[in-house]
Amino acid sequence: MTIRFAFLPLLLALNFSMCKKQQAVTEKSQPSGSAAPATAAPAVAATPKVKKPVVDQTAQVLIFCYHRLVDKIRYPGTEITPAVFEAQMKELKDKGITVISMQDLLAWKRGEKNIPPRCAVITFDDGWKSQYEVAWPMMKKFGYPFTLFIYTEGVRGGALGGGEAITWEQLADLRDNGVDIQAHTATHQDLREGHTVLVIEPGGKRSKKKLTGADYEKWVQNEVVSSKELLEQRLGIKVNCFAVPFGNYNEHVKELARNAGYEAMFTVYGQPITFTSPLDSIGRYAIEANKPKVFADAVNMIGASSGGGTAVAEVGAKDLTTQPADGDTVRTATPLIKANLSSIGPIEPGSVQMRVSGLGLVPANFDPKTGMVSYQVPQKLRDKSCTVIVSAKSAGKKVETHWTFGIEEGPATAASSPAAAAKK
Numbered sequence: 426m427t428i429r430f431a432f433l434p435l436l437l438a439l440n441f442s443m444c445k446k447q448q449a450v451t452e453k454s455q456p457s458g459s460a461a462p463a464t465a466a467p468a469v470a471a472t473p474k475v476k477k478p479v480v481d482q483t484a485q486v487l488i489f490c491y492h493r494l495v496d497k498i499r500y501p502g503t504e505i506t507p508a509v510f511e512a513q514m515k516e517l518k519d520k521g522i523t524v525i526s527m528q529d530l531l532a533w534k535r536g537e538k539n540i541p542p543r544c545a546v547i548t549f550d551d552g553w554k555s556q557y558e559v560a561w562p563m564m565k566k567f568g569y570p571f572t573l574f575i576y577t578e579g580v581r582g583g584a585l586g587g588g589e590a591i592t593w594e595q596l597a598d599l600r601d602n603g604v605d606i607q608a609h610t611a612t613h614q615d616l617r618e619g620h621t622v623l624v625i626e627p628g629g630k631r632s633k634k635k636l637t638g639a640d641y642e643k644w645v646q647n648e649v650v651s652s653k654e655l656l657e658q659r660l661g662i663k664v665n666c667f668a669v670p671f672g673n674y675n676e677h678v679k680e681l682a683r684n685a686g687y688e689a690m691f692t693v694y695g696q697p698i699t700f701t702s703p704l705d706s707i708g709r710y711a712i713e714a715n716k717p718k719v720f721a722d723a724v725n726m727i728g729a730s731s732g733g734g735t736a737v738a739e740v741g742a743k744d745l746t747t748q749p750a751d752g753d754t755v756r757t758a759t760p761l762i763k764a765n766l767s768s769i770g771p772i773e774p775g776s777v778q779m780r781v782s783g784l785g786l787v788p789a790n791f792d793p794k795t796g797m798v799s800y801q802v803p804q805k806l807r808d809k810s811c812t813v814i815v816s817a818k819s820a821g822k823k824v825e826t827h828w829t830f831g832i833e834e835g836p837a838t839a840a841s842s843p844a845a846a847a848k849k
């Protein structure tokens with residue numbers, strides 16, 4: 426039998442996000458109906474059974490929210506020039522802040538996946554075409570994932586989707602290339618009961634009304650729930666994030682969103698996200714041309730190395746000699762696991778810990794002379810793949826590495842042999 430353990434982190438793909446039309450209620454007609462070329466959803470990768478890794482709970486994540494990228498700023502509240510945007514993306518890189526995908530952030534919050542100590546997630550709101558035409562190429566250049574928060578009536582052809590709006594075809598293209606697309610309601614308005622809202626009727630007729638009671642419930646249901654379903658059906662995706670327009674919501678709206686299956690809700694009250702930040706009010710930093718300090722302040726919040734908690738330096742397993750090697754498949758369910766930590770530098774005695782999926786913390790041996798940490802698995806591992814996490818302290822800093830190998834018990838031939846390399 427073949428092992429199929431794909432590296433799930435890699436499959437999580439990139440996200441991109443973008444926002445758009447915040448100028449809101451502009452013109453346009455056309456009910457958003459939809460009947461779009463329904464594209465098949467990308468197949469979900471078969472998830473191998475890898476036990477949860479131990480995640481770094483001291484990591485911090487900045488989430489940035491952008492809107493339009495334009496050369497000439499006319500609405501400084503939601504626009505930024507491509508040059509400034511690019512400089513900010515570069516600054517993240519220069520400052521050692523890793524841009525991760527929204528789905529990686531959520532996997533970390535679930536305790537399923539580790540992330541580097543200092544991260545950023547890039548999101549774009551409202552679905553402007555400049556996100557597709559200008560931002561995307563830049564993000565590709567940097568190799569950054571991103572997420573788009575889309576309000577469905579704001580997509581081109583929708584009741585609020587003017588000429589600068591992104592199109593469904595562009596969204597499908599982004600989706601096909603791994604960009605994460607998430608929900609931002611149907612018409613981008615204050616979701617709390619009692620506010621006057623623009624009501625667009627099926628025929629396209631619009632009026633401003635203060636909705637209450639059953640009328641409000643019907644309207645807000647469409648904003649929170651139906652808009653999610655529309656995105657999922659039209660694009661063949663799974664939507665699990667909800668950006669609340671203007672960050673205005675209340676317990677009732679949260680409950681609707683939770684019931685609709687949203688895993689996380691986002692506001693625009695920027696703050697570093699930690700492992701314990703509540704998922705129903707994740708703050709993002711809205712980056713605007715007229716408030717250049719917002720980005721700088723955010724970066725400084727976590728950029729100053731010892732900002733919060735103990736930083737854990739991630740050491741790539743490839744930089745160490747490990748046995749079995751990352752991605753290898755072994756023929757025994759009782760492998761000898763080893764890693765040479767000497768390339769990390771002097772290791773503080775007693776600080777070395779090894780965790781093995783399915784076993785947890787194990788009594789590994791560490792030889793300070795050779796820098797070798799080793800552990801003979803005493804009884805058969807049950808899963809088809811095994812993740813090892815080794816952490817240690819070096820020069821007062823915690824370092825950590827993890828790798829995964831496959832197990833395929835061979836016939837007769839005992840002994841461990843590095844067989845087929847895992848495929849991705």
Ligand SMILES: [Zn+2]
Binds near residue numbers: 551670671
């Ligand atoms: Zn918005």
